[in-house]
Amino acid sequence: MRVVLDVNIWISALLWGGLPSQILHLSRQNKITIFVSESLLGELETTLKRTKFKNQLKKRNHTVEYLITGDQDLLVLDNFRGILIMKPTDFLNCYFLSERNNNG
Template sequence: MMRVVADTNIYVSAIVFGGTCEAILALARAHVIELYLSSAMHGELRSVLGQTFGWPSSRVKEALAEITGLASLVRPTVRLSGIVADDADHRILECALAARADFLVTGDKRHLLPLKTFRGVQIVSPRAFLDLLR
């Protein structure tokens, strides 16, 4: 089965807006792909949903429970720096390495997508990922 790390922006888009990003979560629900998540990403999701979107803690907990039900938790063993400008993106790359991911799916056009690959992990947009599976 394909091993995939979805950037936190994919989870947020899936939960808040649906659409293409929700289709990626649906693939995990259908056991077509395996999703992976780190505790750093979990914390970022909690922060974005609670603080940025102003969701009450009960709604945040519900969303995080759904995500943790779909994604396996991994513990990164390397600490990256100096690869991309946004340090939070290093946490995403660390998760992809720890998961031995085939793909990192992201909407980050400024920092992650321009890399295209990182240590054997293909970095693609949500649309490109879905197109690859067709």
């Protein structure tokens, strides 16, 4: 099943959990496919930057965004509008090295 989530659903899921987060969980289980557009992502970015969401972002540990890619054209940028761009290996080594060592 393919769905599009409105920005308010993304905000609720990411910052408060509850029912909206269950929809994201369905996507992680490959039970649904969530489609997004560039304009929706832009609206989500703008909305998340609002002052009223800063404390909740910190509580949920959503203070840093990453773009993880193997695309060399993106990787040379290093970051875009404050979003860090990393190779999967660099991301895992930087933040989850101990987990990788324990599992591998």
